[in-house]
Amino acid sequence: MAKVHITNVVVLDNPSSFFNPFQFELTFECIEGLTEDLEWKMIYVGSAESEEYDQVLDTIYVGPVPEGRHIFVFQADPPDVTRIPEQDAVGVTIVLLTCSYRGQEFVRVGYFINNDYSDPELKEMPPAKPQFDKLTRNILATKPRVTRFKINWDDTPNNGGINGDGVIDAEDTGLAVGENTESDSNVADVRINENSNSLAMEC
Secondary structure, three states, X not given: OOOEEEEEEEEOXXXXXXXXXXXXEEEEXXXXXXXXXXXXXXXXXXXXXXXXXXXXXXXXXXXXXXXXXXXXXXXXXXXXXXXXXXXXXXEEEEEEEEEEEOOEEEEEEEEXXXXXXXXXXXXHOOOOOOOXXXXXXXXXXXXXXXXXXXXXXXXXXXXXXXXXXXXXXXEOOOOEEEEOOOOOOOEOOOOOOXXXXXXXXXX
16 A cells, blocks of 8 residues: 555646746655665656657655654746747657656656747738747646556565556545636646755644
8 A cells, every 4th residue: 555645736926937837836745764775866858759858857865754744845947948849849748757766666646738929910920930938838637637556565575566567556536635826727648967956844
């Protein structure tokens, strides 16, 4: 049984300018104290065509983690635009939040992002070379795709997997989500520096 459950995610500062930091407020429950760190990653998918363009925006380590409810704000700088193919700069992409314990990923939360020009003229006739400073990033926040993986939490023989790959589920349920904006959002379907700006706190 998983010892950590993400119970709520709030997307902050959304919609936002492309160059503003990503900010997610995550709440998770730890049902048993963990002696080692949880490793959280934020990953921007630069192109649907290849994982080569995925960028890890930030990695933070939280731990040891006592039993109970915990909240932290995961903040990361925007992606390096020089690593995004020009044809994929405008339109829909994905941001992933993943969490691992002892090098084993046990959950990932994915959101669709829509990058588009707010200027009607640029929207009607997009420039050949993307103008990132004029793009608005809108994270479609209301129904993230949550995928859970079965891992070995203890110093015991491997617990085995489900369906041969350890995937427990990939559903739009079991996680409360929210955002500090009234913008409309849609369902997200999905497929990932230590100098972190994130703030962690225990409740």
